[in-house]
Amino acid sequence: MLAAEEDDADLEDEIQQEARRLEVRLDRLELRSMLSEEDDGRDAIVEINPGAGGTESQDWAEMLLRMYLRWAEDEGFDAELLERKEGQEAGIKSATIRVAGDYAYGHLKGESGVHRLVRISPFDSSGRRHTSFASVFAYPEVDDSIEVDVNPSNVELQTFRSSGAGGQHVNKVETGVRLIWTGTLSDGSEERIEAECTAERSQMKNRKRANKMLRSRIYQAEKEIQQRAKNELEASKKKIEWGSQIRSYVFHPYTMVNDHQTETKFSNVEEVMEGHLDPLIKAYLMQAMGV
Numbered sequence: 001m002l003a004a005e006e007d008d009a010d011l012e013d014e015i016q017q018e019a020r021r022l023e024v025r026l027d028r029l030e031l032r033s034m035l036s037e038e039d040d041g042r043d044a045i046v047e048i049n050p051g052a053g054g055t056e057s058q059d060w061a062e063m064l065l066r067m068y069l070r071w072a073e074d075e076g077f078d079a080e081l082l083e084r085k086e087g088q089e090a091g092i093k094s095a096t097i098r099v100a101g102d103y104a105y106g107h108l109k110g111e112s113g114v115h116r117l118v119r120i121s122p123f124d125s126s127g128r129r130h131t132s133f134a135s136v137f138a139y140p141e142v143d144d145s146i147e148v149d150v151n152p153s154n155v156e157l158q159t160f161r162s163s164g165a166g167g168q169h170v171n172k173v174e175t176g177v178r179l180i181w182t183g184t185l186s187d188g189s190e191e192r193i194e195a196e197c198t199a200e201r202s203q204m205k206n207r208k209r210a211n212k213m214l215r216s217r218i219y220q221a222e223k224e225i226q227q228r229a230k231n232e233l234e235a236s237k238k239k240i241e242w243g244s245q246i247r248s249y250v251f252h253p254y255t256m257v258n259d260h261q262t263e264t265k266f267s268n269v270e271e272v273m274e275g276h277l278d279p280l281i282k283a284y285l286m287q288a289m290g291v
Helices: 004-035 055-075 104-111 203-226 231-237 271-275 276-290
Strands: 044-048 078-086 094-101 113-120 129-140 154-159 176-183 190-197 245-250 256-259 264-266
Touching: 004 276, 044 055, 055 078, 055 094, 055 113, 055 129, 055 271, 078 190, 078 256, 094 231, 104 129, 104 276, 129 190, 129 203, 154 203, 154 264, 154 271, 176 203, 176 231, 190 276, 245 271, 256 271, 256 276
Parallel strands: 113 245
Antiparallel strands: 044 094, 044 129, 078 094, 113 129, 154 176, 176 190, 245 256, 256 264
């Protein structure tokens, strides 16, 4: 009798695990069905920059970087760090990642904007509460199927020595590459667009990657003009401060994540920071579809 009860319990656990796996698959299929825009199926490039506030904001930017890397890993996407500048005491001054996989950009397009953090600062000896800001900008990576006309005479090439974490292991040769394009977009506006890559040990490879990033950013700018959707680009350029945030992450005096685009709220902020972003992504896509 005891053995039969144990077998039943094992079977019940197995059924529950399979049900959870099916639920996850159904959720992902539902998300996929909402991704029908032209560039949704492309790989994504995600840039993260801290706002004013020194170490506090730089630490927050690094927390966001970790969040997106964890999300990509859990979802089976291939995430690659293209560029990272370390903060002086902690955190990062900037970071750029490439997220590759089916519909990567479609999943991440709603993440562009300012992200706000409220917490007791680990860098404040008085234990005071601090508010920090960081910006996220996600855009689709272009491939050979998209023509982007970039005049080489409008592109400035800068090379520099890249370094590891904390400024260690500085290369003796200038392998880091920064490309700066200055030109006129189709609406007549003057624009200055940069792309930087330090992922490879070869300057040639970094230049090739930076060129692809630069073309992707120019393409995104032109796409927004053509679709009369400049608001996303403008949101990425707003001052990183009060009033411009798309999402708030509160650790004190209570815990909560509040997405201001969709008014979606979660009480488990730690779970979101571990990469559990699908409910927020789904809410954004449903709102975009008018559901």
